Amino acid sequence: MRDITLAELCILACSEAFRTDREIIATGIGPVPRLGAGLAKLTHSPGLMMTDGEAFLVEEPIPLGPRGDYRPKVGGYLPFSRFFDSAVWSGRRHAMVTPTQIDRFGQTNLSQLGGTHRQPKTQMLGVRGFPGNSIYHANSMFVPFHSSRVFVEGEVDMVSSAGYNPAKRVAGGNYSGIDLKRIITNLCVIDFGGTDHAPRVVSLHPGVSFDEVQAATGFALEAGDLGETAMPDADALAIIDRLDPHNIRATVIKDNPTARRAA
Amino acid sequence: MNAPAKPLDKRMSATEIVGRLSDGMTIGIGGWGPRRKPMALVREILRSDLKDLTIVAYGGADVGMLCAAGKVKKLVFAFVSLDAIPLEPWFRKAREAGQIEVLELDEGMFQWGLKAAAFGLPFLPTRVGLGTDLAELGGLKMVQSPYADGEVLIAMPALRLDAAILHVNRSDWRGNVQLLGPDAYYDEWFAKAAAATYVSCEELVDRIEDHYPDDAKANVFERCFVTGVVEMPGGAHPSSLPPAYGWDMKALKDYANAAKDPGDWAAVADRFVGASEAAYLESIGGKEAVAALPLPIF
Numbered sequence A: 001m002r003d004i005t006l007a008e009l010c011i012l013a014c015s016e017a018f019r020t021d022r023e024i025i026a027t028g029i030g031p032v033p034r035l036g037a038g039l040a041k042l043t044h045s046p047g048l049m050m051t052d053g054e055a056f057l058v059e060e061p062i063p064l065g066p067r068g069d070y071r072p073k074v075g076g077y078l079p080f081s082r083f084f085d086s087a088v089w090s091g092r093r094h095a096m097v098t099p100t101q102i103d104r105f106g107q108t109n110l111s112q113l114g115g116t117h118r119q120p121k122t123q124m125l126g127v128r129g130f131p132g133n134s135i136y137h138a139n140s141m142f143v144p145f146h147s148s149r150v151f152v153e154g155e156v157d158m159v160s161s162a163g164y165n166p167a168k169r170v171a172g173g174n175y176s177g178i179d180l181k182r183i184i185t186n187l188c189v190i191d192f193g194g195t196d197h198a199p200r201v202v203s204l205h206p207g208v209s210f211d212e213v214q215a216a217t218g219f220a221l222e223a224g225d226l227g228e229t230a231m232p233d234a235d236a237l238a239i240i241d242r243l244d245p246h247n248i249r250a251t252v253i254k255d256n257p258t259a260r261r262a263a
Numbered sequence B: 001m002n003a004p005a006k007p008l009d010k011r012m013s014a015t016e017i018v019g020r021l022s023d024g025m026t027i028g029i030g031g032w033g034p035r036r037k038p039m040a041l042v043r044e045i046l047r048s049d050l051k052d053l054t055i056v057a058y059g060g061a062d063v064g065m066l067c068a069a070g071k072v073k074k075l076v077f078a079f080v081s082l083d084a085i086p087l088e089p090w091f092r093k094a095r096e097a098g099q100i101e102v103l104e105l106d107e108g109m110f111q112w113g114l115k116a117a118a119f120g121l122p123f124l125p126t127r128v129g130l131g132t133d134l135a136e137l138g139g140l141k142m143v144q145s146p147y148a149d150g151e152v153l154i155a156m157p158a159l160r161l162d163a164a165i166l167h168v169n170r171s172d173w174r175g176n177v178q179l180l181g182p183d184a185y186y187d188e189w190f191a192k193a194a195a196a197t198y199v200s201c202e203e204l205v206d207r208i209e210d211h212y213p214d215d216a217k218a219n220v221f222e223r224c225f226v227t228g229v230v231e232m233p234g235g236a237h238p239s240s241l242p243p244a245y246g247w248d249m250k251a252l253k254d255y256a257n258a259a260k261d262p263g264d265w266a267a268v269a270d271r272f273v274g275a276s277e278a279a280y281l282e283s284i285g286g287k288e289a290v291a292a293l294p295l296p297i298f
Helices: A006-017 A031-042 A080-088 A130-136 A210-215 A234-243 B014-019 B039-046 B061-068 B089-096 B107-118 B134-138 B187-193 B213-218 B249-258 B265-272 B277-283 B286-291
Strands: A025-028 A056-058 A074-077 A093-097 A112-115 A120-123 A138-143 A179-185 A188-191 A200-204 A222-228 B026-029 B053-057 B072-077 B101-104 B123-126 B142-144 B152-157 B163-172 B197-205 B228-231
Touching: A006 A031, A006 A138, A006 A179, A006 A234, A025 A031, A031 A093, A031 A138, A031 A234, A080 A130, A080 B107, A093 A130, A120 B089, A130 B107, A200 A210, B014 B039, B014 B228, B026 B187, B039 B061, B039 B163, B039 B197, B039 B277, B053 B061, B061 B072, B061 B089, B061 B249, B061 B265, B101 B134, B107 B123, B107 B152, B107 B187, B163 B187, B163 B213, B249 B265, B277 B286
Parallel strands: A025 A093, A093 A138, A138 A179, A200 A222, B026 B053, B026 B163, B053 B072, B072 B101, B163 B197, B197 B228
Antiparallel strands: A056 A074, A112 A120, A179 A188, A188 A200, B123 B152, B142 B152
8 A cells, every 4th residue: 555645634633523413514714625525525524515716516536736627517596696605604614724923812804914914014815704614604725834933922913813812702703603723734633622712733744743742733722532643545546546647745844745654 | 068958858969077076075986806897988088177076986097097197086995906917006106106085994984985975865874884993094983773672873974976977788869778797886876976877878879768678677867877988888997897898908008007107197097098089999909909899808
């Protein structure tokens, strides 16, 4: 059997984050989250709904990259023009994204770094749909390079998505929709099941220690059971191969390492 | 000028359309990132003396070019992106130079503000933005439900537009438009939020019921929301207009690279805007070259 890569391990962990018995839209932005969503839909969570990346719903997740003769089989319609009505503001969605910064409250930043709002040092995308996503539906994150530049000390420079920060609560506001599920990184899996929704490491990838994760994180982490992150089995790998025929997943994590570190 | 021979004849030239805009106006631009952008009308604005504009857009190269050319006083946005080139480099330059005022919004709040304007309301309530920095940075106020729940929400102010510009697949001279392709984004709400909406189209026909009666469901907004119409084939280039053509990634890359080298808009404006739309189209190989651009794969 071939070596299982770290990217493939992360895809399985992403798929577990998407596990649900509901009928909701699964949006994975980037190859690993998208393959995780597809794997979840084709295995344990058939209620998940996915788009072709544009405006149509498909029951068979679209393979990544050039498709040759493959033609998407369209079963439904979900254009941006009704995305907020149907998916986001109804709470019927779980999105997995890669923000630029994440803090101990689970707040994220996609908009700008440093400087002021009038004159940022680095302008990025803008908040996009993050504020609405965070207040209305489940969200997870994938971080291909776990470091204290991503997991920042203090708070993110610009709060683009809401987290569990009590200082950001307005009396009378409804924050019940905030539902941060998991963060999958190249080192571990984190949930928000710690004290007052604090980030908590729930599994470590093979050969990784909690201390190594903590050292690469700008804030204190809680430790859960700290089992080893599960390896994909042959069935899962076959699905991943089918959904990613050009092995685009090999480009996601630096040097495409194996899941189990060389001794 | 020839006086319109027929009632409801909304045909006008791109120059006439831009002539109806004035300094300081709030202008909405339809489309989404690198898709369905009324770039020919944006180029006509870039050829004009208009200034101090407030631009309201799901931004792509339209926003980047207008920022680069110094036309923008204030930008209302949720993102500015060319998709495959995630960060719009000319927009970044303007932001990092502190050149423009901004109102940054969530994508959903943005369309909610257009809807408030369309319905003539001062605001629409939303939970979106709670728990983030948007309300404080944008000066957005709160409102409390007068019912038993007493919920406190953000009052998303109406995004009233003095004018909106859109590029569509087809129209007739009365402004009966048809928007084909998989997604019209929020063009409908730009049209309804604006005091006047100007539409460029790939194909202008006489009476649309005589030509495309089977596509009436593509009439995403009614002709009462259309003030002016002009035929401009290839008018979304370098953005996409499905099913007619995809975006021109080579042109977008050239445009993005020019933000670094030479980095000076005045030195490259002629390449990306041209002295006239005819000259621009000719420089990119004509409308046939635009029509041959493949649709993107996701």
